[in-house]
Amino acid sequence: AQSVAQPEDQVNVAEGNPLTVKCTYSVSGNPYLFWYVQYPNRGLQFLLKYITGDNLVKGSYGFEAEFNKSQTSFHLKKPSALVSDSALYFCAVRDSEGSYIPTFGRGTSLIVHP
């Protein structure tokens, strides 16, 4: 079985400060991990993914995520937040030994204050 948790409903950060959006997962096999972003009144957009290889994954808009197997985490990070980063962020996981279909988290609302 596969599951994903985003423990924070909302994250607030000041513009220019680093940001972290947390994600933890549970799988039977190896995890395939994804981050998506949803801007207001839009569909979800793919940001980045981890399939295998380097634990630090770089994605769109300056975002990156670090895969930590021992902590079963895949936190999304950005060194310097922009007001335009304010959006809803979804983590998703797919089990290499399970369904083709990923499971999405409930989403974390990121608010970047000027």
Added chain:
Amino acid sequence: DAGVIQSPRHEVTEMGQEVTLRCKPISGHDYLFWYRQTMMRGLELLIYFNNNVPIDDSGMPEDRFSAKMPNASFSTLKIQPSEPRDSAVYFCASSPRDGSTDTQYFGPGTRLTVL
């Protein structure tokens, strides 16, 4: 490529009416997904298709909901009869056959309001 296309973008209807939502996936994508998003439940997978065949509809809330994919370029999600609790944003997404990527491409959504 125009991306995943959904219509209508907004739908307002009265309880008891039939509602049909439409989706055109990205050409060449073999997987199509229907999701529902609400504040209370977040993003829920309703049903998905592989090569036009429904694979898993366990997320469909009840018999009032049905989905079809008559060909590779078109899918519908129908609610009959509609109820106020069906009010939500419905997303269609498609994904290529390449299992190493698994990226889903989402449409802009249909915002459904049932009065």
